[in-house]
Amino acid sequence: MSLSRVENPCFLLFLFVFQAIFILILYRGGPSNVFRGFLDSHRVLDYSKTHDVYTNLSLFTQAPNEEAMPYCSAQSPIFVGPLTITFRVLPSERMIIKKNPFVQSGGRYRPPHCLARYKSAILVAYKNQEKYLHHLLYYIHPFLQRQQLSYSIYLIQQVGNGTFNRAKLLNVGVREALKDEDWDCLLLHDVDLVPENDYNLYVCDEYYPKHMASAMDKFQYTLPYKSFFGGVSALTPEHYMKMNGFPNTYWGSGGENDDIATRIQLAGMKIVRTSPHLGRYKVMDYNEETETQEPWRRPTSRHNTRKTWKDDGMNSLEFKLLSRTKHPLYTNITVDIGYVPPFS
Ligand SMILES: *[C@@H]1O[C@H](CO)[C@@H](O)[C@H](O)[C@H]1NC(C)=O
Numbered sequence: 001m002s003l004s005r006v007e008n009p010c011f012l013l014f015l016f017v018f019q020a021i022f023i024l025i026l027y028r029g030g031p032s033n034v035f036r037g038f039l040d041s042h043r044v045l046d047y048s049k050t051h052d053v054y055t056n057l058s059l060f061t062q063a064p065n066e067e068a069m070p071y072c073s074a075q076s077p078i079f080v081g082p083l084t085i086t087f088r089v090l091p092s093e094r095m096i097i098k099k100n101p102f103v104q105s106g107g108r109y110r111p112p113h114c115l116a117r118y119k120s121a122i123l124v125a126y127k128n129q130e131k132y133l134h135h136l137l138y139y140i141h142p143f144l145q146r147q148q149l150s151y152s153i154y155l156i157q158q159v160g161n162g163t164f165n166r167a168k169l170l171n172v173g174v175r176e177a178l179k180d181e182d183w184d185c186l187l188l189h190d191v192d193l194v195p196e197n198d199y200n201l202y203v204c205d206e207y208y209p210k211h212m213a214s215a216m217d218k219f220q221y222t223l224p225y226k227s228f229f230g231g232v233s234a235l236t237p238e239h240y241m242k243m244n245g246f247p248n249t250y251w252g253s254g255g256e257n258d259d260i261a262t263r264i265q266l267a268g269m270k271i272v273r274t275s276p277h278l279g280r281y282k283v284m285d286y287n288e289e290t291e292t293q294e295p296w297r298r299p300t301s302r303h304n305t306r307k308t309w310k311d312d313g314m315n316s317l318e319f320k321l322l323s324r325t326k327h328p329l330y331t332n333i334t335v336d337i338g339y340v341p342p343f344s
Pocket residue numbers: 051055056078079080
């Protein structure tokens with residue numbers, strides 16, 4: 001019986017392939033290397049061991065000759081994986097500025113030691129959430145620097161006492177940000193979310209809009225529902241224009257994200273997602289009692305995206321730019337986007 005197996009040509013071929021793979025592994029650096037790779041990936045996802053977001057950032061120092069700077073390494077040399085995040089102490093603006101010496105006016109940063117491979121604009125729709133803003137800036141600046149990105153942070157602030165319109169503010173942000181720079185990637189970021197792992201790269205997917213906040217603590221690190229597109233997402237300017245941007249007509253919270261998810265499909269694209277092991281976020285200040293009641297419901301919508309998306313978006317965007325100022329940590333774009341129309 002065993003003899004017949006050894007003589008079986010398929011079994012011999014299997015043995016041969018198995019040996020060849022084994023030899024290849026040895027040849028490429030030995031089993032210790034394979035093992036180390038495994039340990040590394042374990043470290044990347046071990047959320048019981050976190051590191052300070054500023055760890056080893058001071059290793060990035062000014063290159064002596066800026067003209068002859070090399071490209072940044074494909075993977076950052078200072079990645080640590082899970083980050084320590086707490087909202088107990090409110091960081092002051094002065095302290096954040098001091099801890100981020102290479103951030104230039106307007107919240108602009110280019111790695112001092114190498115030529116960045118990606119340029120990402122971070123767009124935050126904002127209305128009087130100063131406490132959240134300080135926490136976000138304290139974490140997001142070093143987080144992006146760890147990834148060796150060239151980036152800018154834009155705050156798009158809605159004036160007045162009108163109802164918040166996140167999607168329309170982001171349309172404004174995209175239009176204004178693209179006046180500054182040919183960004184590779186637009187990151188649409190809620191002010192109250194902080195990423196927990198520095199391997200969660202703030203770069204776009206080449207082909208499709210990417211949903212980044214795939215696991216928030218507020219939803220017990222799962223998606224609240226299958227088509228969820230809230231929190232943080234990454235689109236190239238091409239993706240954004242292809243879907244005519246975001247809708248301008250969603251006032252108040254909820255609803256716009258489902259419209260956006262539908263637009264992506266209607267524009268012939270699909271949503272890709274950061275793996276939930278990496279796309280983890282901490283949400284500031286949510287009410288645990290009300291937020292964790294299951295099931296989380298999709299907000300119902302009276303809008304018909306299929307009918308409206310081609311006429312409501314970047315091509316119908318109207319706003320009044322009130323000011324555009326460079327704060328040391330961000331570019332402040334203040335706009336009047338109007339009020340909820342009386343019979344919407
Ligand atoms: C910080 O950098 C040093 C020197 O490269 C390295 O030995 C150390 O492991 C790094 N720390 C972390 C937490 O990665």
